[in-house]
Amino acid sequence: MAIKITDECINCGACEPECPNNAIYEGGVEWAITDGTSVKGTYVLMDGTIVEADAKNAPIATDTYFISPSKCTECQGFHEEPQCASVCPVDCCISDEMYVETVEALLEKKAKLHL
Numbered sequence: 001m002a003i004k005i006t007d008e009c010i011n012c013g014a015c016e017p018e019c020p021n022n023a024i025y026e027g028g029v030e031w032a033i034t035d036g037t038s039v040k041g042t043y044v045l046m047d048g049t050i051v052e053a054d055a056k057n058a059p060i061a062t063d064t065y066f067i068s069p070s071k072c073t074e075c076q077g078f079h080e081e082p083q084c085a086s087v088c089p090v091d092c093c094i095s096d097e098m099y100v101e102t103v104e105a106l107l108e109k110k111a112k113l114h115l
């Protein structure tokens with residue numbers, strides 16, 4: 001499943017550069033599928049919404065860093081474990097029960113993000 005950042009986040013910024021999918025953003029920042037990926041054209045988000053891959057989407061959080069579940073692969077295909085959770089000093093990167101995914105589904109998402 002995707003990883004999410006809880007409101008315990010202290011906004012240290014340590015996780016953002018560690019994400020292989022550029023799925024992590026500072027609070028209040030618009031995010032796009034194309035940031036750090038090779039996607040072109042349209043893309044289906046986790047909630048089924050179809051967006052232009054380069055469209056700027058509304059921030060998911062404003063007061064803390066946040067993760068786009070449509071871009072998080074739990075680091076599958078890149079690392080042994082979620083890198084954000086590994087570096088977070090307050091352990092606020094946790095599994096997002098809203099988005100339960102199998103390893104196969106996460107690898108498929110990784111393949112879609114990085115053609």
Ligand code: SF4
Pocket residue numbers: 003018019020021022023024067071072073074075076082083084085
């Ligand atoms: S688990 Fe990996 S892919 Fe997901 S947000 Fe954290 S660093 Fe990025």
Ligand code: SF4
Pocket residue numbers: 005008009010011012013014015016065084087088089090091092093
């Ligand atoms: S490493 Fe943890 S505390 Fe720091 S910005 Fe990321 S989620 Fe927030």
